[in-house]
Amino acid sequence: MITGLKASLEYAKELDKKDKISYYRNQFHIPKDKDGKDWIYMCGNSLGLQPKTTQQYIQQELNDWANFGVEGHFEAKNPWMPYHEFLTDAMAKVVGANPLEVVIMNTLTTNLHLLMVSFYQPTKTKYKIVIESDAFPSDRYAVESQLHFHGFDPKEGLIEWKPRKGEELLHIDDLEEILDHQGDEIALLLIGGLNYYTGQYLDIKKIADLGHAKECMVGIDLAHGVGNIQPKLHDSGVDFAAWCTYKYLNSGPGSLGGLFVHEKHAYNKDLKRFAGWWSHNKKTRFNMRQEFDVMPGAEGYQLSNPPILSMAAIKASLDIFNEVGMDTLRKKSIALTGYFEFLIHQIDTDRIKIITPDNPEERGCQLSIQVKNADKSLHQKLTDHHIITDWREPDVIRCAPTPLYNSFEDVFKMTEVLKTVL
Structure with a gap:
């Protein structure tokens, strides 16, 4: 585990300021509540968020289909053939x-x-x-x-x-x-x-x-x-x-x-x-x-x-x-998931434990949190707090802080809510 970490919002924000690819978060559509506030989305292991450029890329092909018909196979900006x-x-x-x-x-x-x-x-x-x-x-x-x-x-x-x-x-x-x-x-x-x-x-x-x-x-x-x-x-x-x-x-x-x-x-x-x-x-x-x-x-x-x-x-x-490169993404992923792991270990309870390997080389960005005497209620409580994770039977909440669009602040706020609902 990474040493010298601190369990505070100020520290999490400081980590985000030092993150060289934090601005890529702005290139994705983040689900929001009715007041326009971002949900905390940790479900990229099930469905990734939409890049803001996706609509433009698809619209290009729709336009070329409209303008060229079958000739789009050869004449489209990005020929279909x-x-x-x-x-x-x-x-x-x-x-x-x-x-x-x-x-x-x-x-x-x-x-x-x-x-x-x-x-x-x-x-x-x-x-x-x-x-x-x-x-x-x-x-x-x-x-x-x-x-x-x-x-x-x-x-x-x-x-x-x-x-x-x-x-x-x-x-x-x-x-x-x-x-x-x-x-x-x-x-x-x-x-x-x-x-x-x-x-x-x-x-x-x-x-x-x-x-x-x-x-x-x-x-x-x-x-x-x-x-x-x-x-x-x-x-x-x-x-x-x-x-x-x-x-x-x-x-x-x-x-x-x-x-x-x-x-x-x-x-x-x-x-x-x-x-x-x-x-x-x-x-x-x-x-x-x-x-x-x-x-x-x-x-x-x-x-x-x-x-x-x-x-x-x-x-x-x-x-x-x-543009970003897998080396850069993997480096952030290890840091982000390591901080998330550290924060979960700070929660004083025997109701949950992480079953994902401690060694960063033996895991990706997902941490699987096993819930003792589980039912789906804990997962539902997180959802009620606008935190999107993934429940898998019989007893695991899967959380995947994804380096392209998740922040250190995300994982800090998620664990604070997890403490509350526990």
């Missing part, structure tokens, strides 16, 4: 990848299924899939359905990496033990890089190394990690990853997701895949009578022409990320 390419470099920087390895397309679970077509290739003896026991439900549903599709019983084919008895967090040694005992039967590891419930950030490179040592494919769900931590996907060596963009990437509800396919697979045309015309060679895509010629890299997983209005919202956000 290659629009996804305008997002690639910035997205690659956020996740630590090469541009060849990244594409924005579809939504998270759709992308996971498309990726498992290539990277889940079970045999009669090597068919099992490892997930973390408290994986986000959609991941569990996805892998169970993949097992079913290939003719396996999920009760036999699904292996859960579990916390130890009486604990909430995962130990990498326990995953290693699973692989030592059952590695010959495991085809795929599909792990959430940052757990949605506890906020634990797992060692992605270590997971990849352990899986590959047993000739398993390794995929990562980065839904709660992208724009929050620096996963360094290329260097990690994972085979694939997928994520959404509406949380920390602030692209709007239900917006498109993204995927990563490691460069080592980029030119393997023999990989099984579900194809569409947008994965076909750009040079001959519109010659309708050509045999399928898959593009290299992540672009080769596209199916259809992209929804431009969603991509415009993503571009608005990624332009901000590209």
Whole structure:
């Protein structure tokens, strides 16, 4: 924990004055009460706030649609035909990848299924899939359905990496033990890089190394990690990853997701895949009578022409990320979350505890506060005080002070209210 911190409003305001990126808060729409006062918004882990530029970016495409019709594919200010390419470099920087390895397309679970077509290739003896026991439900549903599709019983084919008895967090040694005992039967590891419930950030490179040592494919769900931590996907060596963009990437509800396919697979045309015309060679895509010629890299997983209005919202956000840089955001995130942790520890009660790891390298900006003898009333009381957090059954309030738009004053005021309602 950071030392020398003080639990006072004056100190929090002083930290905000020293924050070199505090002015980015003014670039976002903050929810307000009826008197026009900002709510304290700590729910970027569920839905990020809207950049003020988003409307302008979308309006540009609406104007070009109105003015050009179908010719907007070529004549728009940002031509629609290659629009996804305008997002690639910035997205690659956020996740630590090469541009060849990244594409924005579809939504998270759709992308996971498309990726498992290539990277889940079970045999009669090597068919099992490892997930973390408290994986986000959609991941569990996805892998169970993949097992079913290939003719396996999920009760036999699904292996859960579990916390130890009486604990909430995962130990990498326990995953290693699973692989030592059952590695010959495991085809795929599909792990959430940052757990949605506890906020634990797992060692992605270590997971990849352990899986590959047993000739398993390794995929990562980065839904709660992208724009929050620096996963360094290329260097990690994972085979694939997928994520959404509406949380920390602030692209709007239900917006498109993204995927990563490691460069080592980029030119393997023999990989099984579900194809569409947008994965076909750009040079001959519109010659309708050509045999399928898959593009290299992540672009080769596209199916259809992209929804431009969603991509415009993503571009608005990624332009901000590209301007600020993940190194700067991560540095502030560690300081902001560290101050939040310090303040929560100052509250004299045994009713709550933080279950997210203490080590900043093992978490993002989310702190998960476990409530003893819980019901949802404490979360509701925070909401009544215009503090937006996220309740997850059975007993956790998830709070995510996000470095782009949250302040040190936010976390101080939030903990003062938390004291009061406790």
